[in-house]
Every structure is written in C-alpha cells, then in structure tokens.
Amino acid sequence: MRIFFGLETDSDTRRALADWRDRYGIAAGRAVPAANFHITLAFIGEVDNRRLDTLCRAVDALEPGPHGGAGKILLDQVGYWPKPGIYWAGPSQPAPELAALARKLQHVGGMVGARLEKRPFAPHVTLYRGCTEPPPAPAVLPAITLAYAHFTLFESQLGRQGASYQALEHWQLEP
Ligand code: 2AM
Numbered sequence: 001m002r003i004f005f006g007l008e009t010d011s012d013t014r015r016a017l018a019d020w021r022d023r024y025g026i027a028a029g030r031a032v033p034a035a036n037f038h039i040t041l042a043f044i045g046e047v048d049n050r051r052l053d054t055l056c057r058a059v060d061a062l063e064p065g066p067h068g069g070a071g072k073i074l075l076d077q078v079g080y081w082p083k084p085g086i087y088w089a090g091p092s093q094p095a096p097e098l099a100a101l102a103r104k105l106q107h108v109g110g111m112v113g114a115r116l117e118k119r120p121f122a123p124h125v126t127l128y129r130g131c132t133e134p135p136p137a138p139a140v141l142p143a144i145t146l147a148y149a150h151f152t153l154f155e156s157q158l159g160r161q162g163a164s165y166q167a168l169e170h171w172q173l174e175p
Contacts, residue, residue: 002046002156003055005105007039007098007148008167009125017075017089020142021127025078027087027135029128036165039123041098041151042105044114051112056153056169058108068097070149070173075125075142080134087135088124089142095123101151149173 009017018034047055077092102121110116125146128135150172154165 004043004154005041006154008152009037013146016144024138024140027128027131029131031128032126037125041102042109044109047112055112068101070175071097072145072147075144085131086126087128087131088126090124098123
C-alpha cells in the first residue's frame with residue numbers, strides 16, 4: 001500500500017478553502033476534491049504490512065512530547081509548482097514546529113525504506129493538479145486558519161475517480 005503522514009483538514013477549513021477556490025483561486029487543472037484537502041508531512045510510499053507495523057510502532061516509540069504541540073497555521077498565500085503541476089494554498093510564515101514534526105516523520109520513514117526528502121519542507125494544501133500553466137494571480141488571497149491537534153497516517157488509493165485517502169492511524173499532539 002502507498003502511505004504518507006499528513007494533517008487532516010476539518011470540515012470548516014475544507015469548506016473555507018473550497019469557497020475561496022471557487023471565488024478567487026481558479027486554475028486550469030483538475031480541482032482536488034475538498035474531501036482530499038490535507039497537508040503532507042512525510043511521503044513514505046509503498047510498504048507491506050510488516051513495514052507498516054514497524055513504522056507505526058516507531059512513531060509510538062518517539063519520546064513523549066516529541067511531536068511538538070497542537071497548533072494552527074494560517075493559510076494565507078498561494079503558489080504554483082510547475083514540475084508537479086500543482087496550485088496550492090499554504091502559510092506565508094515559517095511553521096518551525098510542523099517542520100520539526102515533518103523531519104521526524106521523514107526520519108522514521110527512512111527506517112522502512114522511504115526515500116529521504118531533499119527539498120525543504122513546504123507545508124501546502126494542493127488545490128489543483130495537472131496545471132500546465134501558472135494560474136492567474138488571485139484578486140484576494142486566502143486567510144484560512146487550519147488548527148491541528150493530531151497527525152494521521154493515510155493510505156492513498158488510486159481509483160478511476162483519482163486518489164482517495166483513508167486514515168489508518170492518528171497520533172495526538174500535546175494540547
Ligand atoms: P502533495 O502534498 O503536494 O499534494 C499523497 O500522494 C500525498 O503525498 C500527496 O498529497 C502528494 O503531494 C504527496 N506525494 C505524492 N508523491 C510524492 C513523492 N514522490 N514525494 C513527495 N510527496 C509525494
């Protein structure tokens with residue numbers, strides 16, 4: 001199965017992002033279904049059940065309080081990356097706690113064979129895929145707060161309708 005760690009979006013955040021996208025964030029590409037909005041923390045890739053178990057137990061065994069705390073990030077900028085062809089919303093300010101968590105999860109992923117991510121962590125919610133051209137600059141930037149109190153291990157399944165994500169396990173973050 002194909003798995004990754006990420007932050008879920010709650011229904012209010014999903015709705016706010018989808019509303020902003022409908023009004024201001026139009027791009028030539030495939031709109032990601034709002035149900036799929038998330039922030040990837042660490043992409044792991046293909047694992048079998050044994051490695052999945054090893055991975056989960058390694059996350060369980062991280063020191064107490066290791067995951068940093070619960071927090072929030074303000075999604076107040078958008079960007080376009082031509083290589084993956086995605087248009088996204090993300091924070092304009094650095095998110096050091098989230099970056100530390102992402103690093104830790106990438107490191108744990110390395111123990112089950114995940115490729116180490118060389119690019120610096122850039123938290124983002126993908127709004128469109130398959131964008132071959134830069135989207136027009138939006139008239140109004142988003143200003144949407146995503147609050148998070150846990151992170152999630154997702155399975156990504158590719159179907160005829162595109163990707164869908166199933167939450168396999170959650171880990172709470174300190175309040
Ligand atoms: P995204 O976060 O930019 O949208 C599940 O496929 C998630 O993991 C997606 O959200 C995707 O990117 C991210 N992802 C997919 N393939 C990846 C890869 N090879 N390296 C890093 N991230 C990847």
